[in-house]
Amino acid sequence: MCSSAHHCMYSLLQQNLHRLSSRAMAMERGYANWSLILLLCGLLPIATQAGRQMPKLSDKKLCADAECSHPILIARALQDYYPQDCRFIPIRQGQLVYVYAMLKDRGNLYWAGSVQGTYYSEQEARLGHFPSSIVEETHALMPAEVLVKTDKWDFYCP
The missing domain is CATH 1.10.287 (Helix Hairpins)
Known part of the structure; x- marks a missing residue:
């Protein structure tokens, strides 16, 4: 109260x-x-x-193993290559390229690999595609005898 x-x-x-x-x-x-x-x-x-899904360049690729985790060969770039989209990697003349896969069928003009930059290079290492015509093979590492189906992640742009 x-x-x-x-x-x-x-x-x-x-x-x-x-x-x-x-x-x-x-x-x-x-x-x-x-x-x-x-x-x-x-x-x-x-x-x-x-990220975005890009069109597939090919449905199959040749690799050294089923996961395409081992390089097939080392190649040297004959010329500069400026990528047309994010599926491809930029390459400068003279750079070493580790090739992990060779696309087959409709994409047989392209390989997948990683550019070997210098130790202090500002270019981050990433896997991407490039025309096989812009490189020359310098060292064969493993035979590309395993035919592997490509998946959506082979052509995914982060």
């Missing part, structure tokens, strides 16, 4: 303020949760579209 009208009014006002602030905080949390959900949903398509 209240000791005075003033005290009762003050007590009711405090209770109402407490209820209102609790509701406001709950609403804020709700808005914060929804904001977070919307933010994540808004960013999700960006994250999934960061």
